[in-house]
Amino acid sequence: MMDSEDCQNRDVVNIDCFGADPNLADNSPAIQEAINNCIANNHSKVVITGKKQYILSSPIVIKSNVSLEIDSTVTLLVKGDFQVFELQKDASISGGTIEIMDNSFNSTVIFLSGAQQIEIHNHTSISDINIINRTTTYQGIAIQLYCKNAWDFISFFKANSIQITNFHTALYFKTEKLQNINTPCWINANSFHSIYIDGCQYGIEIDGNSDLPYEISGNTFTDIQVQCRKQTKKVIRCSGAYNVFEGLIWDTNRMDDPPLVIEFSSISHHNYLFSNQVSTSILDLGQYNRYTSPHEESLPVYPPLALGKAHLVGNQDDILVNAHVRYTVRQLLGKAPYGGTINNCFNLLDEQSVNYLDVPSSQPVVIELDFSKQPIKMLNCFGIYFGWNESPSHVLIEYQQSLNGPWIVAKNVPFNVGNTVISEVRAATLYKVKLTLSGYTQEHKRFRINRIFAKSSLQHGASWLPTTGGTLYGDLELQKGQSVKLVSPNGTKWKVSINDQGQIITSKL
DSSP states (O other): OOOGGGGSSOSEEEGGGGTOOTTSSOOHHHHHHHHHHHHHHTOOEEEEOSSOEEEEOSOEEEOTTOEEEEOTTOEEEEOSSSOOEEEOTTOEEESSEEEEOOTTOOSEEEEEEGGGOBOTTOOOEEEEEEEEEOSSSOOSEEEEEEEOSTTOEEESOEEEEEEEESOSEEEEEEEOOOOOTTSOEEEESOEEEEEEEESOSEEEEEESBSSTTEEEEOOEEEEEEEEOOTTOOEEEEEESBSOEEEEEEEOGGGOSSOOOOEEEOTTOBSOEEESSOOGGGEEEOSBSOEEEOTTSOOSOOOOSSOTTSOOOOOTTSOTTTTHHHHSEEEEEESOOOSEEOGGGGGSSOTTOOEEEEOOOTTSOEEEEEEOTTSOEEEEEEEEEEEBTTBOOSEEEEEEESSTTOOOEEEEEETTOOOSEEEEOOOEEEEOEEEEEEEOOSSTTOEEEEEEEEEEESSSOOOOOOOTTOOOOOSOOOOOTTOOEEEEOTTSOEEEEEEOTTSOEEEEEO
């Protein structure tokens, strides 16, 4: 214990003045007594100083208007399975290292309850802390925000410069399911900045709803760095709306499971992700979620056609013009179309199509495009353009990057409401694409495919005409120095070009 003189008349309360000692089996009571003393004497700060280690074996509540400040040289060793710190409204904790030393630990290190009704103008915060699970169980939660009952809420809470290692979940947001829209709970508008996550099974988990009565939305996670390990299963799982995730995810190749490292649930919408992950690492079951990457073209990616107009689709755009002539296109499963053919989806006439009526989800239409004989290089995007108000309600796009390799989900839209669905996916080598379509969005129970299209960053598109001639849609423009070559009836070849005065010149070859 510190000298009594050092413990008197101090606005700053040191835990050593209340019996804390590195040799004790449990320093939690001393820390709690120091916090309670602040409340009783109208003080605001508890400090833990020195280059020391303290064992914690029971829970601590950091009460309102108290700050617990820990020197960077202090380590708190957690032994047992219990909620280590509960942070009340207008309380804070900063500095130091918290280490889990017990294999039985499966609780939360820092816990915030919505019963505190944390709202704007609060001073509730966490900063500059290392939270480490030294065991190999990968259990427990580092930081949890939780709302259970009506009118529980957490908003405008701040966390900054946190390092989290080897937990089951690093950041866990949870709202219990409530039924009454008039008595909701929510976790909204909280800010997490400079968060470093290493070796956790799950990085950021938002487990709630995208709307009231149990909403989790508008939370920001910026400057996030995540190191994946063998035990990592998902970096982000989100059931919420308007949340923003910005950061980098490292070494997904180390994961045991296939690296679908980010998942937006079917009830998620309007979330934004900027990371180094390509779309093939993201499972998006929601609506209007947006994700971009330096490895992919800036979004949104638009279909290569001006909708409703016939175009010459040549080197600048669509690599699937006349795909039924150049590749193998077939319907594998489902009802036969009641009008049109699949081949219509690859010609230059926008109003030709293939049409389906009343396709149940139990018996979807499955269409396969097989490029195995001429694999496509560097696919940039793949999309389907449906008829106006004639779209299927479920659209699944899958592809293969090797001959007879596994099917990879490029886009899964279980509740489609749009007329164009685009998968922003880059495949180095594309062997096959499979489309699974079912349901309908209108009472007429039909859907119509006008066009199936794709873009490549290496391969040019191609416009096809019958060898006997045909209609060319759009303008034909040749680069300077290029010309048209024609053959006269006697077999002579002629080059047709133009001079600067607009005069047509023919030259015998």
